[in-house]
Amino acid sequence: MIILVVLGFFLVLSGVISEEFLTVRQTEVMVRRFYLKQQAYHEAVSALKFLTLYFKEDDPSYDTLNDRWAYPLEFPVPEGEIRVRIEDEERYLNLNLVRTEAGFKLIERLFREIRVTSLSPELLRVWVGGAGFWDRTYPPKRAPLDSLEELLFLGMSREDFYGKAEGLTFYPGLSMLTTVWSNGRVNLNTAPPEVIMALSPRIDRALAEKLVEYRRTHPLKKIEDVILIEGFNFEILHDLRPWATVKSENFRVTIEVRVGEVEGELKTVVRRTGSGFKVLYWRFS
Structure with missing residues (x-):
């Protein structure tokens, strides 16, 4: 009888420990995903700032589908990659x-x-x-x-x-x-x-x-x-x-970021200016 009571106690205790372990593990996963999502956001913002160079170097007198901005861009980041697509609104x-x-x-x-x-x-x-x-x-x-x-x-x-x-x-x-x-x-x-x-x-x-x-x-x-x-x-x-x-002024920029197992997407519309561009619309998900 005593053996059964002790065995039951250990079973209950192991269940509690397992539940606590799972809770801690789930919390760790949530914290990691939150951290990676923040990292993805900052990588997307950095990529958007980098695109300023595209518009500074581009000839603003006319725009075509052969221009540098019109081609998809991909490059690696720590633990992942970034993909960029640009379309002119005009x-x-x-x-x-x-x-x-x-x-x-x-x-x-x-x-x-x-x-x-x-x-x-x-x-x-x-x-x-x-x-x-x-x-x-x-x-x-x-x-x-x-x-x-x-x-x-x-x-x-x-x-x-x-x-x-x-x-x-x-x-x-x-x-x-x-x-x-x-x-x-x-x-x-x-x-x-x-x-x-x-x-x-x-x-x-x-x-x-x-x-x-x-x-x-x-x-x-x-x-x-x-x-x-x-x-x-x-x-x-x-x-x-x-x-x-024959030229474009406004551009739709989509930046997809993967960091680890987390993905993020920045969708924005920008207007080209003499010094780079002005953001008209912004949404990160």
Whole structure:
């Protein structure tokens, strides 16, 4: 009997010790992960500061997909690595242009080209403060879009937002072609065909793809250079002048960091300045 009591005591004691050991171990893991997350954050911030050199050395008179900033960057850090991607915002069409009559025509052409049906450009125009009829039960925002995700709030389908396939044809979603961060002009050196087509009713897909092919080896150093491309004329140039550019001002920077078993991601939008860049948006997760 005494032996059973002693054995039971030791079993209970070992259970308590095991539980305490697990608690201590879990605490150690939590502390380590917190430390590594902090380290990942500081590595991401350091990488962002390093990118200042990219913009200082870059020729600001025109920007292309062959520039140094346009290529992914990877480099090691203690216990891990960093991956950096940079995209210019001026390659996209700014949806806030929809508020004006002239800008509305651009957005309408883009919606039509990629077959957006779940949200009308007319409703979007009213949402950001333009003229038109509002048929929702809640009031319109009547202010510029702060993020593209507002389109989902307005009822846009995920297919129209992220992209969809119809038969053998893939239609990119608005999240792949639009922005709220650009200066309103589209960089002809970096824009995808669908965005180029939206800038003029005279530009069809064949012409847009000719421009994309031409700029691979002949970067446009001024808007007037489009006349050098077969099929482009002065009427198209006239259409492009209010909306097009050959340089970019705002950039979307994504920095992915892995330190040990912990990963972190810094998403930011920066505006190029004479001395480097200014941060417009910042989120670390």
